[in-house]
Amino acid sequence: MSSFSCWDLPMALLALLCCPGSGEEAFEVHMWPEQLVVESRGSLEVNCSTNCAWPEAGGLETNPVKTLLGNHTQWKHFLISNISQDTVIYCYFTCSGKQQFKEVNVSVYHPPKQVTLTLQPLRVVTGKSFTIECKVPAVAPLKSLTLTLLHGRKMLYNQTFEKATPDPQEAIATLNVTAHKEDGQHNFSCQAELDLRSRGGGILRRTSEPQALQVFEPMQDNQMFIIITVMSVLLFLFVMSVLLCFIFGQQWCQKRIGTYEVLAAWRRQPRA
Numbered sequence: 001m002s003s004f005s006c007w008d009l010p011m012a013l014l015a016l017l018c019c020p021g022s023g024e025e026a027f028e029v030h031m032w033p034e035q036l037v038v039e040s041r042g043s044l045e046v047n048c049s050t051n052c053a054w055p056e057a058g059g060l061e062t063n064p065v066k067t068l069l070g071n072h073t074q075w076k077h078f079l080i081s082n083i084s085q086d087t088v089i090y091c092y093f094t095c096s097g098k099q100q101f102k103e104v105n106v107s108v109y110h111p112p113k114q115v116t117l118t119l120q121p122l123r124v125v126t127g128k129s130f131t132i133e134c135k136v137p138a139v140a141p142l143k144s145l146t147l148t149l150l151h152g153r154k155m156l157y158n159q160t161f162e163k164a165t166p167d168p169q170e171a172i173a174t175l176n177v178t179a180h181k182e183d184g185q186h187n188f189s190c191q192a193e194l195d196l197r198s199r200g201g202g203i204l205r206r207t208s209e210p211q212a213l214q215v216f217e218p219m220q221d222n223q224m225f226i227i228i229t230v231m232s233v234l235l236f237l238f239v240m241s242v243l244l245c246f247i248f249g250q251q252w253c254q255k256r257i258g259t260y261e262v263l264a265a266w267r268r269q270p271r272a
């Protein structure tokens with residue numbers, strides 16, 4: 001036991017860390033890019049390479065169709081096309097009888113192509129509730145999707161999806177809101193964001209058409225009622241007065257005619 005000094009263990013660790021293999025360079029295989037995201041039915045290029053000077057064999061194992069674009073001793077360049085589902089591709093080389101490979105996961109996405117926002121109802125009285133619904137058909141992966149409901153530039157609600165199915169699905173976000181007086185001043189909209197950064201991609205965003213909400217004051221409704229009542233009463237009085245005028249006018253005429261008849265009868269009387 002005493003043969004181990006305090007220095008031996010750290011020195012051994014250091015040697016392990018700094019000089020692995022401690023001789024010729026280890027045989028390695030690389031694939032570039034290291035993470036792949038592709039739109040459904042899309043294609044991408046990969047470069048499969050090795051540090052082995054004279055590899056005996058090398059290539060790519062894939063399910064989707066592959067095309068060799070560049071064939072060199074130390075690297076091979078491929079086009080993989082019509083990728084329709086998540087897959088794993090393998091790049092391999094054989095050097096001095098030993099085989100090494102590198103695997104890369106390919107994630108397929110369906111971008112949010114269509115974002116629809118609906119307000120139900122479109123006209124609402126202050127204090128009453130209305131529903132905001134956002135729909136995105138056939139989007140994937142749902143795990144990377146966030147639907148944000150916006151009022152003007154203000155974020156009202158974020159909807160995320162925990163379901164891990166890789167198949168494209170319809171994504172829906174709904175929110176029930178109480179109408180405020182100022183809700184009619186800004187439009188409502190919905191933003192769909194597919195964040196593929198953890199899979200080696202970027203962020204894809206699409207926003208719905210803006211939707212306007214018409215908000216009414218309950219007071220306004222009372223005022224409308226009063227105005228309509230007053231108008232009705234005025235109209236009634238007007239019609240009545242016209243009618244009365246007409247009736248009284250008729251009576252006056254008849255009186256006049258009656259007088260004439262008396263006069264005529266008097267005129268028709270033979271003069272004595």
Ligand SMILES: *[C@@H]1O[C@H](CO)[C@@H](O)[C@H](O)[C@H]1NC(C)=O
Pocket residue numbers: 047048049070075076077
């Ligand atoms: C593939 O990778 C190798 C090694 O990194 C590089 O020398 C070569 O130029 C690359 N080929 C293409 C087409 O990018």
Ligand SMILES: *[C@@H]1O[C@H](CO)[C@@H](O)[C@H](O)[C@H]1NC(C)=O
Pocket residue numbers: 068071072073
């Ligand atoms: C690629 O090149 C090697 C020689 O460097 C050759 O043996 C092999 O057949 C070529 N492969 C294709 C698919 O052209």
Ligand SMILES: *[C@@H]1O[C@H](CO)[C@@H](O)[C@H](O)[C@H]1NC(C)=O
Pocket residue numbers: 082084
């Ligand atoms: C692409 O793949 C799908 C199924 O994976 C197949 O139905 C379709 O015919 C393919 N298209 C092409 C152009 O190869």
Ligand SMILES: *[C@@H]1O[C@H](CO)[C@@H](O)[C@H](O)[C@H]1NC(C)=O
Pocket residue numbers: 103104105
């Ligand atoms: C590929 O995906 C599997 C699971 O889907 C995971 O376990 C593995 O670590 C991934 N490989 C790489 C290189 O990201």
Ligand SMILES: *[C@@H]1O[C@H](CO)[C@@H](O)[C@H](O)[C@H]1NC(C)=O
Pocket residue numbers: 146148155156157158
């Ligand atoms: C929604 O998520 C964004 C970031 O994605 C964040 O800035 C915002 O505060 C969130 N809004 C709500 C209402 O949770």
Ligand SMILES: *[C@@H]1O[C@H](CO)[C@@H](O)[C@H](O)[C@H]1NC(C)=O
Pocket residue numbers: 131174175176
């Ligand atoms: C919103 O309200 C409707 C009926 O008013 C109800 O059916 C629905 O479940 C509510 N939705 C949410 C997310 O609260």
Ligand SMILES: *[C@@H]1O[C@H](CO)[C@@H](O)[C@H](O)[C@H]1NC(C)=O
Pocket residue numbers: 185186187210211212
């Ligand atoms: C709301 O959207 C409509 C189009 O749908 C637009 O004409 C109007 O200017 C927008 N209003 C505001 C306040 O942004």
